[in-house]
């Protein structure tokens with residue numbers, strides 16, 4: 001048994017939760033802020049058998065890893081400068097993950 | 109020294125905290141949601157000497173374990189169906205508990 | 217790699233976060249309440265290489281340890297008793313810290 005603690009961006013949080021549900025993986029969501037990642041983040045605690053640790057890591061990696069994304073900056077309608085707004089490439093996502101040993105695991 | 113992380117239903121949270129206080133066990137409450145348990149839940153972190161781990165587990169089990177409870181469903185007063193409302197047996201409670209090894213414990 | 221979990225008083229929380237930032241230490245803040253410490257508290261999770269554990273402990277000790285502080289009690293303006301309010305020495309701060317072993321650490 002391992003306890004996996006994963007800090008992910010709020011942006012990826014719901015998608016990650018849905019992937020956990022699909023894979024029948026119980027996860028508790030903690031309210032967290034700041035720190036490892038620049039924007040708002042969420043921490044998941046997952047209790048998992050040793051032979052499924054890699055599966056959980058893969059799901060987190062697939063859903064939440066750092067990647068480039070094209071975003072269109074918001075146009076300031078009040079500005080006199082009416083230059084068109086072009087999409088720019090920004091970095092989103094990112095996950096910090098701890099796999100912690102567990103001496104005992106109980107479900108009462 | 110062990111770190112015990114316990115996820116319990118909100119419903120049992122205050123009773124568990126009171127039992128911890130009575131037993132002179134320091135517990136930190138984390139705001140959590142969803143996951144291991146169906147309804148709203150709360151996570152407690154407890155730092156405890158090895159020889160008191162079982163005592164903490166017993167308190168959590170006694171206070172928060174899954175059990176059957178009779179509840180009377182709410183009556184819909186607007187409904188034409190005036191059938192009396194009978195108590196039904198529902199499952200409440202439940203706890204997911206991790207006992208995690210600790211390399212160092214400090215109180216500054 | 218270790219996971220350091222530190223519960224500190226809200227009062228010391230921002231100062232601790234600033235010290236972590238200065239030392240380039242990533243920390244995730246959890247919303248917590250009650251327990252180890254009497255007043256409102258905050259929990260930080262820090263992932264850190266083994267050879268920097270002592271540095272993190274020193275920062276927490278320096279910023280958040282229990283200490284005496286002189287405070288002037290608030291004067292009750294409505295009271296007939298107009299005795300001057302003298303500063304009293306009170307205990308503030310305090311930190312509870314767990315250093316937890318980590319099997320795997322990933323940043324995706």
Ligand code: NI
Nearest residue numbers: 107108169173
């Ligand atoms: Ni039982």
Ligand code: NI
Nearest residue numbers: 215216277281
């Ligand atoms: Ni000291």
Ligand code: NI
Nearest residue numbers: 061065323324
């Ligand atoms: Ni990758």
